Amino acid sequence: xxxxxxxxxxxxxxxxxxxxxxxxxxxxxxxxxxxxxxxxxxxxxxxxxxxxxxxxxxxxxxxxxxxxxxxxxxxxxxxxxxxxxxxxxxxxxxxxxxxxxxxxxxxxxxxxxxxxxxxxxxxxxxxxxxxxxxxxxxxxxxxxxxxxxxxxxxxxxxxxxxxxxxxxxxxxxxxxxxxxxxxxxxxxxxxxxxxxxxxxxxxxxxxxxxxxxxxxxxxxxxxxxxxxxxxxxxxxxxxxxxxxxxxxxx
Amino acid sequence: xxxxxxxxxxxxxxxxxxxxxxxxxxxxxxxxxxxxxxxxxxxxxxxxxxxxxxxxxxxxxxxxxxxxxxxxxxxxxxxxxxxxxxxxxxxxxxxxxxxxxxxxxxxxxxxxxxxxxxxxxxxxxxxxxxxxxxxxxxxxxxxxxxxxxxxxxxxxxxxxxxxxxxxxxxxxxxxxxxxxxxxxxxxxxxxxxxxxxxxxxxxxxxxxxxxxxxxxxxxxxxxxxxxxxxxxxxxxxxxxxxxxxxxxxxxxxxxxxxxxxxxxxxxxxxxxxxxxxxxxxxxxxxxxxxxxxxxxxxxxxxxxxxxxxxxxxxxxxxxxxxxxxxxxxxxxxxxxxxxxxxxxxxxxxxxxxxxx
Ligand SMILES: Cc1ncc(C[n+]2csc(CCOP(=O)(O)OP(=O)(O)O)c2C)c(N)n1
Ligand code: SF4
Numbered sequence: 357x358x359x360x361x362x363x364x365x366x367x368x369x370x371x372x373x374x375x376x377x378x379x380x381x382x383x384x385x386x387x388x389x390x391x392x393x394x395x396x397x398x399x400x401x402x403x404x405x406x407x408x409x410x411x412x413x414x415x416x417x418x419x420x421x422x423x424x425x426x427x428x429x430x431x432x433x434x435x436x437x438x439x440x441x442x443x444x445x446x447x448x449x450x451x452x453x454x455x456x457x458x459x460x461x462x463x464x465x466x467x468x469x470x471x472x473x474x475x476x477x478x479x480x481x482x483x484x485x486x487x488x489x490x491x492x493x494x495x496x497x498x499x500x501x502x503x504x505x506x507x508x509x510x511x512x513x514x515x516x517x518x519x520x521x522x523x524x525x526x527x528x529x530x531x532x533x534x535x536x537x538x539x540x541x542x543x544x545x546x547x548x549x550x551x552x553x554x555x556x557x558x559x560x561x562x563x564x565x566x567x568x569x570x571x572x573x574x575x576x577x578x579x580x581x582x583x584x585x586x587x588x589x590x591x592x593x594x595x596x597x598x599x600x601x602x603x604x605x606x
Numbered sequence: 607x608x609x610x611x612x613x614x615x616x617x618x619x620x621x622x623x624x625x626x627x628x629x630x631x632x633x634x635x636x637x638x639x640x641x642x643x644x645x646x647x648x649x650x651x652x653x654x655x656x657x658x659x660x661x662x663x664x665x666x667x668x669x670x671x672x673x674x675x676x677x678x679x680x681x682x683x684x685x686x687x688x689x690x691x692x693x694x695x696x697x698x699x700x701x702x703x704x705x706x707x708x709x710x711x712x713x714x715x716x717x718x719x720x721x722x723x724x725x726x727x728x729x730x731x732x733x734x735x736x737x738x739x740x741x742x743x744x745x746x747x748x749x750x751x752x753x754x755x756x757x758x759x760x761x762x763x764x765x766x767x768x769x770x771x772x773x774x775x776x777x778x779x780x781x782x783x784x785x786x787x788x789x790x791x792x793x794x795x796x797x798x799x800x801x802x803x804x805x806x807x808x809x810x811x812x813x814x815x816x817x818x819x820x821x822x823x824x825x826x827x828x829x830x831x832x833x834x835x836x837x838x839x840x841x842x843x844x845x846x847x848x849x850x851x852x853x854x855x856x857x858x859x860x861x862x863x864x865x866x867x868x869x870x871x872x873x874x875x876x877x878x879x880x881x882x883x884x885x886x887x888x889x890x891x892x893x894x895x896x897x898x899x900x901x902x903x904x905x906x907x908x909x910x911x912x913x914x915x916x917x918x919x920x921x922x923x924x925x926x927x928x929x930x931x932x933x934x935x936x937x938x939x940x941x942x943x944x945x946x947x948x949x950x951x952x953x954x955x956x957x958x959x960x961x962x
Contacts, residue, residue, distance in 0.1 A: 368811070398807045403672070404815070413813050419803035421675045422815025424698050427668040430660070434672025434680070435803075437630055437656055442805050460668075463661035 366391030368417045377570040377577020380408055382534045383476055384415050386544045387447065390551055391418060400443040401435050403428040405452035408482040408569075412447045426457025429464040432471045443554055445472040450491040451481045454516040458490075461516060468525025468559035472550045475516065475562060478569040479588060486572030490514040493591055498572070513591060517564040521598035528553045528561040529598040533589060535566070535581045546596065552606050559600070566592065609788040615753050616683075616780040619709055619773065620645035622757035623681050625791050628707070629655040630680040632669040634662055634688060638721050638777035639711035642683040663688040667695030667706075674704035675814045677802035679761050683709035685777075686727055687718060689735075696770055697736030700831075701816035703801075705764035705771075707757070708742070712776040714939050722939015723778035723862050728916035731774050732890040739828065741835050743771045743842065744889040746860040750784035752887075758791050765797045767838055774889060776912070778862045778941070838891055845893035846885040849875060853882030855955060856900060858921050859910035860886045862941065867910050869944045870951075877948075879957055886917070897924040907931040908951050910942065930954070 363369070366388030372381045391397045397418050404413040406425035413420040423431040428446035436444040446453075453461050453475045464471065480498055481487040487500040491513050495504040505513075521529040530546035533539045543565055550561035566588050568580035575583055613621065620642050623631070631650055633643040647657045660666035666682050673680040684692065689710045699706045710731065714724040731744045743763055745756040753775065760771040803812050818824045846864075849871050850856060859867040864885040874881035884900075886893050906929050909918040915933040922931050934950045936942045952958045 399805045401676075401803050401805060406817075410817070413815055417806075417811055419806050419811050420813045420815070421672060421803055422702075422813065422817055423668065423671070424694055427664070427671075427695070427698075430665040430668035431672035431675075433658070433665075434630070434632065434669035434674075435676055436672075437658060437669070438673040438676040438678040438680070439804055459661045460665055463665065 364388040364392045366397055366417055367415055370414045372415065373411055374408065375571040377568060377580055378408070379534045379567040380476060382540060383474070383543070383565050383567060384412055386534070386540070386547050387474060388416060389544065390548045391416070393548070394551055394555065396443045396551070396555070400445065401439070403432045403435070403444065403446040405446070405448040406483070407449035407452050409447055409449040409452065409476050410483070426452050426455070427460065428452065429457065429460040429469070429471070429473060433464055433469050436469060436471050440470070443472070443551065445474065445551070447474045448476065449482065450475060450477040450479070451489045454490045454514050461520065462523070465520045465523045465526045465560045465562065468527070470554055470557055470559060472554045473562045474547065475564040476567045477564050477588070477592065478567040480569050480572050482569045482572060486569070493587055515592055517562055517597055518593050520562050525559055526562070526598055527559040527600040528603050530596045531564045531566070531592055531594050533566040533584065533594065535584050549603065549606065553603055556602070556606060558602050610785055611788060612783055612785050613750065614641060615750060615775065615782050615784070616641035616711065617645045618750055618753040618786050619683065619757050620649065621788065622754045623707070624650055624653045624655070625788070626679065626758045626761040627794070628679045628681050628761065630673045630678055631655070631657045632660050632666040632673070632680070632682050633657070633684065634660050634666050636685045636688045638713060638780050639683050639685040639709065641780065642709060663691035664695060667692040667699070670706045671695055671699050671702065671704060674699065674706045675702070675803050677799045677804065681707040681709070683711065685711045685713045686715050689727065689730070693736035696742070697738050697740060698816060699770045700740035700742070701738065702814050703768040705761070705768055707760045707764055708770055708772045710772060710774050711780040712774060714937070720939045721777050723776040723912060723941060724937065724939060725776065725861060725863070725912040725916070727774065728889065728911070728913060731772055732892065740831060741838070741890050743767065743769060743838060745771065745773050746887060746889050747773065747775060747779065748861050748864040748885065750782070750786040753779065754786050754788065762794050763842070766795065767834060769834065769838070774861065776862055842888055843891050843893040843895050844887040845896040846887060847896065848883040848885065850882035850884055850900070852880060854880040854905050855882070855951060856904055856907045857881065857883045857910055857947070857951070858886070858907055858917070859883065860889060860917070863910045863912060866942060866944060867947065870947045873944055873948055874951070879952070881951065889917070892920040892924065894924040897921070901925060901928055904929060906955050908934050908947070908954065910947055911935045912937060912941070
């Protein structure tokens with residue numbers, strides 16, 4: 357009998373440790389599939405952040421380096437500059453890349469560093485128990501915005517991919533979601549392209565993926581998907597935000 | 607053929623790094639260290655390497671972290687405020703056991719401070735600096751030739767022990783012009799590179815990280831690092847002795863003040879005072895062994911420092927406080943004169959013979 361569904365080779369046998377309904381698992385699977393399909397597992401070095409996203413170092417079957425909170429792209433830069441013929445990617449939460457690591461997010465992109473970054477936006481700090489993130493929506497309650505994010509006190513949510521898309525060194529930016537089968541396919545396409553951009557040596561590529569955190573949102577897995585669709589998708593600009601000319605021909 | 611040239615201290619560090627096979631330099635400009643990145647920006651590409659000016663010192667040290675994970679020789683240099691910013695990354699480099707070479711051209715502090723020579727970062731350099739219980743190997747050159755030799759060697763030491771190595775200098779050493787012999791680098795010893803991440807080609811995947819939520823694993827890591835640090839303490843203590851053999855009094859001083867202290871010793875000897883010098887070369891491990899023969903032999907010590915008295919604590923420990931130990935210090939970028947050091951020594955130990 358032909359096996360039609362199994363673990364992609366890009367993932368190890370280690371079982372995911374995410375909470376039920378957390379879409380980190382779907383996103384990692386997509387990246388794992390892309391690593392396998394592009395046949396780059398043995399050429400790739402991943403950089404993990406601090407946060408729930410950080411567990412990815414055990415789940416991907418390529419070499420991995422664990423970075424300090426927010427520093428994954430600087431670490432990735434160091435690896436890529438040392439080994440320009442390898443594939444380097446970072447997998448980071450929104451707090452990691454869009455708060456504490458913002459200086460690296462901007463400058464890695466502006467330099468056109470030939471690495472791929474996957475940003476997982478769940479509008480919250482997952483690992484530390486649901487504090488406000490730069491991506492937390494207006495009015496959204498978190499443990500550090502218990503009355504809801506107040507724009508006067510906390511400012512506006514940051515749409516990092518939109519900002520990154522304006523920079524010259526950037527060849528590809530997409531903002532996708534994994535809330536439905538259709539969107540999962542779109543997300544995979546975007547992730548694949550972001551790796552192909554690097555394979556072709558073109559420049560920096562970023563894919564932001566909207567993700568759920570049922571545990572800290574206090575919602576069921578199904579309600580979380582609904583909440584993401586109804587609340588996050590209207591705020592964050594979705595789709596391919598930047599496709600450089602060279603990328604169109606890939 | 608002699609390869610003796612006149613060069614600026616900071617440029618000597620850059621040249622030695624190239625000759626040591628450093629392939630990547632990540633930095634962010636700050637006076638008085640900037641000539642290092644400038645020299646390398648000009649010359650490292652000619653040797654097949656890359657200099658990348660990072661967005662800040664945090665970026666630079668984390669780039670070093672990444673590059674070192676691949677087994678590539680890498681260096682960063684900065685001055686005190688920049689080194690403060692690097693501390694988180696240095697702690698991570700120590701935890702991941704990465705051979706990164708660091709240079710701190712110490713400038714005055716706290717805060718933005720000034721550019722003059724100082725030794726205000728002794729504690730930061732030798733007692734950790736960043737979080738967690740780790741040590742850096744700290745080398746303290748005091749002349750051009752040592753800037754060159756120690757930089758060459760720093761890369762070997764870092765690889766041998768898989769530990770960051772810090773070269774601690776100051777604005778005086780960095781800016782001075784002095785002749786230096788650009789010796790050929792001896793071939794580096796073979797080191798184990800079975801830990802590097804460079805793509806899992808035909809081997810198991812590797813992870814370099816420092817996260818452990820299991821206390822038992824955490825303790826095992828700490829014990830492993832401790833054993834490494836103890837080994838370094840045993841094998842790598844270095845110092846220079848100058849007229850110490852028959853000395854009744856000792857100056858203890860490193861780097862810039864170590865230089866000045868040599869002249870003080872000569873002046874004292876002319877006056878009939880039996881003064882010697884112990885000049886620590888490794889600040890960590892602190893050369894405790896140097897003091898053992900002098901414990902019950904000498905009458906007293908003066909440490910000469912450019913801070914409020916930092917190394918003096920290590921000297922007191924090394925001597926078990928068995929003789930009087932005084933501090934002579936200048937701060938804020940000021941250097942002591944030879945005369946004032948000698949006068950201080952004479953006063954403390956009531957040696958003034960002339961003016962009665
Ligand atoms: C320097 C530093 N500050 C704070 C923390 C604590 N911390 C760990 S993960 C995290 C936020 C994680 O949120 P995010 O990046 O959104 O990832 P997620 O857990 O949601 O995947 C924080 C604040 C840390 N590890 N290091
Ligand atoms: S805390 Fe949130 S982000 Fe982390 S695993 Fe659980 S659901 Fe996912």
